Amino acid sequence: MVSVVGLVAFGVVLLVHTLLAAVTTRFFRLRLETQWGYVVYSFLVIPVVLLATSLVFFGVLGIDGGLDLRPPAFLGIAVGLPLALGFTIDTLYVPAPEEYDLPERT
Numbered sequence: 001m002v003s004v005v006g007l008v009a010f011g012v013v014l015l016v017h018t019l020l021a022a023v024t025t026r027f028f029r030l031r032l033e034t035q036w037g038y039v040v041y042s043f044l045v046i047p048v049v050l051l052a053t054s055l056v057f058f059g060v061l062g063i064d065g066g067l068d069l070r071p072p073a074f075l076g077i078a079v080g081l082p083l084a085l086g087f088t089i090d091t092l093y094v095p096a097p098e099e100y101d102l103p104e105r106t
Contacts, residue, residue: 002067009063014082017053021046021086022094029090030097042087047079054078 024046028038057063058078069077 006063006067010067013054013057013063014078017050017078017082018085018089020053021050021082022090023086024049025087025090026094043083046083046086050079050082051075 025038025042028041028045032038032041054074058074
């Protein structure tokens with residue numbers, strides 16, 4: 001049976017995953033000098049991080065909201081959706097690192 005508390009906890013986990021994906025994408029955008037480097041690293045590294053945290057949240061802690069998700073649905077909801085949202089938020093709505101004026105290092 002699906003409970004309200006379980007669904008709220010499930011939503012919080014999805015929000016944490018979206019935030020984690022956005023922050024990790026931003027980290028790669030700041031650290032990598034190439035134009036496509038952050039895209040490649042984002043789509044190769046972030047899903048592994050989200051899968052690991054999903055296994056912790058949903059497996060060890062048991063936060064699943066009472067939902068009986070099959071593996072494709074689980075991967076789509078717990079990994080794919082936050083990856084797409086986090087990447088989109090950072091790429092479209094946060095200014096590019098080149099737009100900030102920083103003082104010169106000495």
